[in-house]
Amino acid sequence: MGEPIAVGVLGAGYVGLVSAACFAEVGHRVVCVDRDERKIAALRRGEMPIYEAGLEDLVRRNAAAGRLTFETETAAAASACELLFVAVGTPSLDNGDVDMSQIKSAMEAIAESSADDKIVVIKSTVPVGTGAMAEALLRSKARSGVRFDVVSNPEFLREGSAVHDTFHMDRIVIGAASPAAGERLREALAPFDAPVLMTNRESAELIKYASNSFLATKISFINEMANLCEKVGADIGMVAQGMGMDKRIGPSFLNAGIGYGGFCLPKDTRAQLFIAENVDYDFKIMRAVVEVNQLQRQRFVRKVRAAFDGELAGKTLAVMGLSFKPNTDDLRDAPSLDIIAMLRQYGASIRAYDPVSGPKAAKLLPGVPIADDPYEALRDADAMLVVTEWAQVKTLDLDRAKAALRRPLVFDGRNVFDAAAMRAQGFRYFGIGKS
């Protein structure tokens, strides 16, 4: 381990909080700031605002050791820290552009409260040019004699395995205009022992969008292949397996289903399109990727309707899993929300099950009973719809599930069950990309 460094982290969300806890774990002295006072008060009590495996233990242990503190004012980090990581949100605006207001307010607070030189590291996902823009803003507002360098260090962690991902990064990307600032960041991240790519700020910023756009492309591609499989008598599981055995293709991110959701892939693909449009480039593949993803949710609903001869009024459907993927409570752009809204529009009553996101989901889904016992959600339902592949759903006792349901009808949006086995067990079963 190198020497401990004083680092500030602005934003205590999925990225900021996980990064702050992991920086403290490798020995740095960390001040984590969020403008949300309730979040900070909860963190000071040792309560996690998000569900992420291993996080609570890491936060409590490092807070108790005095290496991790929580503050509401940027000044607390600016006065104590040499490196300031910015991990605030960059949500989508209605037109697909990136809402930069949190980034701007973070930069203004840094400029106002810094009395000595700072390296400002942008971890948030931001459009190309943001690093240069932020540096110009900081320098224009700096107190006299204070120098700011802005470095891009995009984050690649996945929700649900964020702590694990941080300690097992595939790569660290550092985009710096100042070599000295880039080197200092490399030293701070050395304990994570990952390959480092040093580049310019613009390339680093684009690497993040390019990576998420490519992952989204893989998903939309395999979903279109699945749709084709259904028409020609092929099985997408076998097709994906056969493709993935080619090392040039690889097996990951070839799970067909109801499309991608979450805080990142949907907004980053939309932003990628917006970035291209701004420079008059027609990014045809990305347009198709985004469209296919939306259609995939609609196709699933169409499949359910067709099985009921188009008549969902008076039917009760049990939706298994609400978060956008397993092992997280995050419901941002979760396919479940869209799918439930469409099914309700067609007159269906919905019951749902999710092992962790129930309390958050209840606020977004008024009128939908949410059970924390899967069999309770299935009781007397006309069909089971698998929307998120939680382990608790994959390992359901199928005899019990069948007994609970009014009809043994299953729509498996994540292909968690084996079609032949389900049929042998007496279910009428519909997967994705199965003939």
Ligand SMILES: NC(=O)c1ccc[n+]([C@@H]2O[C@H](COP(=O)([O-])OP(=O)(O)OC[C@H]3O[C@@H](n4cnc5c(N)ncnc54)[C@H](O)[C@@H]3O)[C@@H](O)[C@H]2O)c1
């Ligand atoms: N969630 C992920 O898996 C993930 C992974 C990689 C990159 N990213 C990117 O990282 C960024 C953060 O994502 P997130 O999911 O952690 O967001 P989030 O919404 O969970 O957290 C952002 C936090 O920043 C706080 N905040 C906003 N303005 C602030 C300010 N001026 N000072 C201090 N705190 C402030 C908010 O209160 C919020 O708690 C986004 O750009 C996102 O695209 C996210």
Ligand SMILES: O=c1ccn([C@@H]2O[C@H](COP(=O)(O)OP(=O)(O)O[C@H]3O[C@H](CO)[C@@H](O)[C@H](O)[C@H]3O)[C@@H](O)[C@H]2O)c(=O)[nH]1
């Ligand atoms: O084969 C697959 C893989 C994923 N998904 C779906 O794609 C979405 C996103 O999944 P995943 O990428 O695992 O989750 P995120 O936590 O959103 O992580 C992505 O977005 C982050 C934020 O930018 C990046 O840091 C990560 O590298 C990138 O994987 C989820 O709805 C999944 O169900 C599929 O449908 N099929």
